[in-house]
Amino acid sequence: MLSMQIKTNANLVLLFALFLTPFFLQAKDSKSSEDLKTEIKEYISHHLEDAYDFSLFSYTDASGEHVYIGIPLPVILLDNGLQIFSSSKLHHGEEVAQVGSNYYKLDHGKIYKTDAAGTINYDESQHATNVAPIDLSITKGVASMFLIAVLMFYLFTSLAKSYTKTGGVPAGIGRFFEPIVLYIRDDIARPNIGEKKYGKYMNFLLTIFFFIWFLNLLGLTPLGVNVTGNIAVTFGLALLTFLITNLTGTKDYWLHIFDPLGGSMKWYAKIPLYIILIPIEVLGIFIKPFSLLIRLYANMQAGHIVLMSLIGLMFIFKSWLGSPLSFGLAFAISIIELLVALLQAYIFTMLSALYFGFAAEEHEHH
């Protein structure tokens, strides 16, 4: 039932994009197609980045002014104490925001401290040299995560409650989620971690699976959020897997890293091998979660780029043949993206469980 909803949502993304993009692009109709391509490229790269407000769409009015429709979000800066103000003050980088005696300006998606005129100095490689205060804003991504967190809390506490009400039988949407919870327990946690120790990892595995999955799905809605395609988010998730793996590592896990050959050889024979082996094993500790963070980031990022490029193609072709064709392609890709959303959540959870399994292993000898 939910997946049906998601599908309709995905269709809605496309329909929405179809209806909205003209607003954004119409004004530039007179310009050359080269401009259109650059604009689409900018639009896509803008979408892939995090934003300080929840923008629904934007257009250029008759007087040439950009009009943005959306919800502004709070900006929180650590700059001589907390500086909190609404992102509407930034005007999408077009104006300087004055907060108390400080001036801030948005430049290429980052907030810099400026003077009253909003001058931003660049070095040779086009990097702004202004001071960038520590930025803890509730950005679009953070707001989306809060939304998903609240949704998950509501969904799974109601599932938990339905058990006590109906005596062990899930009710409502829980009927859809219970088999997934059981799948994670029986087909991900148990075989990878082992019957004895899987219990203590279940909370993390379940939370991370649904968190990634829901955020991936939210990325396919017309809201156009790209949270799991953001390297900071996937880094945070992979860091937790890394920490849990190594903090729960047993003696055998560490022995496997620092003494991979065990008692199968004499110690003096092991020395030359270990000069190579131990650095590889130690590197492996970091490479494993690193692969997690890059895989999720790259997959979601790529999915969004492909999808949006195909939608953009419709406006570049502007023909009776080309546009429907790219619409059809975008439609097909968005359905594949639904699968990818689930698959990436599954892979992240599965591999985390596998790493936990390494950490939790216990042998008589090795």
Place this chain on the structure above:
Amino acid sequence: MEKLISEFSLGLFVWQTAIFVGLLFLLKKFAWKPILDSVNERETSIKDALAAAEEARAEMQSLQSDNQRILKEARAEKEALLKEAREAKADMINEAKAEAQEEAQKILTQAQEAIQNEKRAAVNELKQQVGTIALDIAEKVLQNELESKEKQMQLVNQLLEDTDLK
């Protein structure tokens, strides 16, 4: 790579970690633990119920075979009883027949003996009477001997006529 690092937003990372860890602990307490507990409970109860059903089935089977056995035993016992009864009946009849035959034989023998006795007594009595009659006749004959021959004959005839053979 440089783009990746410059894209890295510390704020997003901090918020993400905070939200995720917070969510993890909230869900752990309010969702995953109760969900997994009730699922486990349900599974054990199903397992128990299945085991109990299996046990009941086995018990039922053993009961059934018990019943079968008891029934068989009862039938065998009935058979044995009937056989015994038949034998007893035949015995009794045979015994009764033998006894009756014996009794009849005895009665017959007694009757024959009695008849024999009676007969002997009767013969004896007849002998006596014949003797007596003969003596009487002889006496009378002897008394009337001298009167006349004719008269003697007459007397004898008369005596003979008078004599009543008892």
